[in-house]
Amino acid sequence: MTENNIDKKCAKYGFEICDHAKVIYDILNEKLKELQEKNPINLVKIAKEIYKDVIDNLSREQDVKDFERYVRIDVLEKLEQDAKRIQRKNISDKEKIKEFSRERKFSTFARKCESSIRKTLGILSSDGVFAAMVWIESNEKEDHYRAIKYQISKFLHEILGDNGFSGDPRKLMEETLNACSDISQMFFIKQTLERMLTYALYRMRSQRDLQR
Structure with missing residues (x-):
């Protein structure tokens, strides 16, 4: 690709x-x-x-x-x-x-989701891929975190389906742990997730502002 x-x-x-x-x-x-x-x-x-x-x-x-x-x-x-x-x-x-x-109000969801994306990006950047997944899992009671997790699972399946990502969000933690045993793949996942979540952040912010 x-x-x-x-x-x-x-x-x-x-x-x-x-x-x-x-x-x-x-x-x-x-x-x-x-x-x-x-x-x-x-x-x-x-x-x-x-x-x-x-x-x-x-x-x-x-x-x-x-x-x-x-x-x-x-x-x-x-x-x-x-x-x-x-x-x-x-x-x-x-x-x-x-x-x-x-x-x-969609803006209420957007505001919460924007904050969650920011936190996830911060953890991903400073502590790595698996730490970010642990953070998402620990907050899955919130619908905006479930949305983030779902889209990450589909995204990783799209770009790394041949490397063990099924697209099932329930298996995301285990599949990420397995994938991150390969250092080069771990850095690739980190880099692409940062880009994906950055796009998500700007989209959420723009839609939130439109809904005011």
């Missing part, structure tokens, strides 16, 4: 940390906006229907659907929980709909 092709892959997989998540937010907010024109009584039922609608819409973009299957973006996964909380409130149905259908 040429240097130019590697750089394109770095950009593609870095950008997608942001772009895939934004597609999910955009579809969800579109469905919530439609809800404002209705007067549903059972918010929990509506939340389940919206969740299904969003997932069904993702079927048109298989890469994004696969991303969501692993990452489980919090605002989507917590729709039913939000509905139950709001349903219990002693407010009018109109106020319940207004609160539930509020826009879920």
Whole structure:
């Protein structure tokens, strides 16, 4: 693979940390906006229907659907929980709909993800590839770290699939450990991940600023 092709892959997989998540937010907010024109009584039922609608819409973009299957973006996964909380409130149905259908701000996700990418880049630069993977694994309870991990696994499979990277994020730690036994390969992984995450950082920052 040429240097130019590697750089394109770095950009593609870095950008997608942001772009895939934004597609999910955009579809969800579109469905919530439609809800404002209705007067549903059972918010929990509506939340389940919206969740299904969003997932069904993702079927048109298989890469994004696969991303969501692993990452489980919090605002989507917590729709039913939000509905139950709001349903219990002693407010009018109109106020319940207004609160539930509020826009879920992508800028909130982008800001957190940008911070996580910065931290991961710092660890990668100062302490190396495996330390960065340990950091990501230790923070996997956060959806933005799951997004980073997922895209790294797909990226390494794309450029080093013949060297033991399967593209399965659940195996990323083990596969990275095996790959880093080769010093030259370890430095190659470090260099390309730094480029990929730098692309991700700038993409996330630009989209965050647009959403203000």
